[in-house]
Amino acid sequence: MKRAPAELYTNVMNEVTFLIESLGEKTDDKEVLEQQNQAKKKLNGVYKELQSSLEHLEKNAEWDVFTIAFYGETNAGKSTLIETLRILLSEPTKIAERKKYLSSSQAINHSENRLRKFEEGLSQINISFQIKAEQVNEKLENAVSQIRKLIAESELEHWKVDILDPLIYEKRRSSLYNFILSFFNPMYEQKEMIKAKECIVQLETEISNTKQALDQTQQELIEINEKWQKKIEVVSLNISELQEILSNEDREILKYTDGKIVGDGRSDYTQTVGEYTFSYESQKFVILDLPGIEGREEIVINEINDAIERAHVVFYISGKAAPPQNGDVKSEGTIEKIKRHLSQHTEVYFVYNKRVKNPIQLKKSLISEDEKMALKEVDDILSKVLSEQYEGHKVLSAYPALLSVGNFWKDRFCRNQEKFIEQLGSKEIILEDSRVKYFSDWLRTSLVDESKSKIFKSNYRKIAVAIGHAQENISEIQKQFNSLEKKLKLNEKYANRQFDEESNMLIQNLDNEAIKIVGNFKNRLRKKMYAEIDEEIDTDSFKAMFVKERDIAIEITRQQLEAGMKDILKEFEEAINEIVSKNERYTDELLQSFEGSAKFDFEFEPIFNIKSSGSITGTIASLVTGVMGVILSFSNPVGWIMVALAVVGMIISVGKNILGFFNHGYRSSQQKKATDENIEHMANQLSESFRDSIKDVHDPLMKGIEGVKDNLSFKIKYVNSMNLVFQEAERKLKKLSWEIDQEGMDKPYGND
Structure with missing residues (x-):
């Protein structure tokens, strides 16, 4: 029977404390006793580190919900895969998000329809005004033309008057007869002058009337323009308001589009751990989206460590079908980071997330023969690093899968989604060829099966590994002491031989x-x-x-x-x-x-x-x-x-x-x-x-x-005395680590 989680860490720490206090054989020799005490004091560093590790595990350990960590390189596509799984596995917050997206999309369609109607109305108003304005302008042009014609005729009659008046005057002066005759029998010139003056009066009347009509037409045009302006203002205001509404709705719908957690190519895009809760046939589990391990690790290391300690299964995501690389003297390699981070886990998988950005790359086989050979090498190397904790590899392509199931709005995803669908035919084909659907189905069934046992096995192993790490640290110290003791003994042997030689020489x-x-x-x-x-x-x-x-x-x-x-x-x-x-x-x-x-x-x-x-x-x-x-x-x-x-x-x-x-x-x-x-x-x-x-x-x-x-x-x-104490400590901690690991293999505490 396993110990209850509340007791486990305290019990283990008590066992370690008792173990260290009991080191060394009982002796009355004060010097030997002092040396044993010195060795125990020197163990305090390892003890404190183990205590800190167990406190961390106790703080971060998850005993109730099966937790899966997505761990890996920067820009390997962890967030892309998780976003796709959120959609496929109907993660509650994603369901709510997509409902809001649908609602926002419908609101945008409604607003766009209204805007289209207002824009059509504005167009009709402009057309109607244009017709009326053309008609009035034609009347204005006709009136102006008529006035010009009348003025020209009036000017002609005035010219006649101006010509006839001196002629009449000269004829009257030419003789008395003509002068008297002009009063009783008007001369031809006089008659023409009378006609011209009558015509001038008539023309001036017509000009006045035409000007009045022109003024009326101009006023009509002003009134038409004012009415148009008012209608334009009303409709334009409605359009402006709808455009603002649409702008707000565009911003609002972006809150609910898929792919927001996906990086944009910048290093260290993800700097905090994302957490997503899922449920399948009453089985609850959590996925953690970890920051990348190949960016500026110092700013995310605590987030990574806490999440790793909490998780029960780890997916190591990589965008390359190649083994992780070793480091050098100057920097720690990916292999060393994996060993440091993941050696405490019971289940670790390598996920090759093939980068597919072009539709022609997405084939039913997905990976080439060369990539298959490379993945076998990955399995060999990770098996050596993680031993029986390594469970093998999975192959998929998350980006096309996300395009096949995601809701996007006027962004790079939307453009690429259209391109993929156009070239491959349908979203269903894209999803199937990406293999993410198979991965999703396996995750929610086989992986989470017997999750209670896996939770306990994982948490117990982490404690055993922490103790084992302390034992390895002590082993490292003991090796140093052992090497030092051998060198000292070799030097002692040489010195003793010299003493014997000098003693014989003395005799x-x-x-x-x-x-x-x-x-x-x-x-x-x-x-x-x-x-x-x-x-x-x-x-x-x-x-x-x-x-x-x-x-x-x-x-x-x-x-x-x-x-x-x-x-x-x-x-x-x-x-x-x-x-x-x-x-x-x-x-x-x-x-x-x-x-x-x-x-x-x-x-x-x-x-x-x-x-x-x-x-x-x-x-x-x-x-x-x-x-x-x-x-x-x-x-x-x-x-x-x-x-x-x-x-x-x-x-x-x-x-x-x-x-x-x-x-x-x-x-x-x-x-x-x-x-x-x-x-x-x-x-x-x-x-x-x-x-x-x-x-x-x-x-x-x-x-x-x-x-x-x-x-x-x-x-x-x-x-030698220090060496023996450390040997004893190493042996006892190794035994305790094994016992804790074995205890984790038993049936879980309480009901499953």
């Missing part, structure tokens, strides 16, 4: 020095005694001289022994200190190198301030002092006298030889022989005594060297 040098000193003792004493013997001394003098020279030689030998041994021990001490110095210097360099190079992508504090377990300098000084004490213990004069007394009897026996008393040559030879025998005897005893003393040096020397070695190996023991 050899002491032995050589003893041989040299004994040789010096023999040569000096023999030389002195031979010189005295050559002076032909008697036996008693010989004896006294031998004792005297023996004592002098012994003292000189003692002094030489002490000085020589001190020089040898000084060289030994310097050699040991040099080995220790090189060892510590190299060890410190290793530790500093570890501290400087052990860089992790999680919080971890490398080794700091590993103290030594004691004073190595003091240990070396004690070693040399102890060895010196053993070596010089036999330089005590008392010891030398005991050696010297062993030869007295031999010297006396020489004096008892009567023959030697009378024969000086024989006596001299016997004295030299006795001298040689006694010197050799003393030298043998001195050599034996020296060898015994040098043997006595071995144990304190080895004990002291071991003390130096122990002091130098303290840091190795420290690193």
Whole structure:
């Protein structure tokens, strides 16, 4: 039985806390205990990261609704595919949106019909005015023409008057007869003048009447124009109002067109996670539209991480039938991002969304043989990266599918929709060839089947992966410690070999020095005694001289022994200190190198301030002092006298030889022989005594060297202790991760 979601994260964190607190074997050794505690402190970084991860999972985990994340590259068509699925799967907000689109479309049609009627009415008004205006203008033109004609006729009559008047005057003046006759019988000129004047009056009357008619016609034209202007103003106002209504309705319908969530080609178009809820046969599920992972990831990384932690299935969308690329030293590649983001998931699919922008690209086969081979390579690579979590690939083309089902209004989609339909025949053909309908049907049935189990399996795996990531981090630390420990041990082995070599060299040098000193003792004493013997001394003098020279030689030998041994021990001490110095210097360099190079992508504090377990300098000084004490213990004069007394009897026996008393040559030879025998005897005893003393040096020397070695190996023991704690932590976390993963495989908590 699974744990309830409310308890799961707290229980797991408690288990991890207990695990870390229980690390290390029980010990009474304060130093070992301190090292274990130090290791646990250094685990705090990993512990805090795991705690943060579990808190994030607890915050973002979805336990009730099956959630699908559409994840992938920038401009891969995630939003295009989701928009199409919203339509095909009748997503509630999309249904409401499309209803509003239909309503807005109907309102626009109504407004366009009204506008068309007003525009037709305006056209009729203009035509009617034009006809009337033409008629009135014709009357005006006729009146003006008539007035001009009448004025011309009037001017002609006035001209006649002007011509006839002087002629009449001249005829009257020519004779009295003519003058009188003109009153009773008008002259021809007078008659013509009367006619002209009568005609002028008549013409002026006609001109006046015609002008009045012209004025009336002009007024009629003004009135017609005013009426037209008023009608135009009313209709134009209606048209303007309808145009404003249509403009508003155009803006309004754009709110409800499909494809608004689709990018326009700009990088990072989607910067927040879009969420869409679906329902099919009482099965509820959610699709998340994630920002692209190949744009400016730093501005969307939190959105991506939260959505990934929430999702139970991930579709990795790509516009290329090619494996995602690895990164380099400077930048993280798509493969690394996929591994980092998706390794915690139980179901991951690769969706090849083929880019089709031209109708001739849309074929029933959709992808070529080369693309099929490339997709097999994609499957191989993602299987290696995601293991059994990778479920394979799907092939589709979202853009034509969206054109086949979308409502668009006077935009690029609308133009492309017309082009696709014109060339391919129908929306149904476009949708079928795009394969999105098959994908949609599979998603709402097979994919969401047993969603409750998938939810639990996914959420449990995320916890197991978080713990596994912590275990991997600890493993990485442990590898560093292990590598450091191996290097330190190799250096220790080399240093120990040098210590052993120097210890053997010390014994050899002491032995050589003893041989040299004994040789010096023999040569000096023999030389002195031979010189005295050559002076032909008697036996008693010989004896006294031998004792005297023996004592002098012994003292000189003692002094030489002490000085020589001190020089040898000084060289030994310097050699040991040099080995220790090189060892510590190299060890410190290793530790500093570890501290400087052990860089992790999680919080971890490398080794700091590993103290030594004691004073190595003091240990070396004690070693040399102890060895010196053993070596010089036999330089005590008392010891030398005991050696010297062993030869007295031999010297006396020489004096008892009567023959030697009378024969000086024989006596001299016997004295030299006795001298040689006694010197050799003393030298043998001195050599034996020296060898015994040098043997006595071995144990304190080895004990002291071991003390130096122990002091130098303290840091190795420290690193080893840390290493063991991290090994134990890695093992326990690995086991806990496996247990959580297995628990997620069981039947869900509660009713399915």
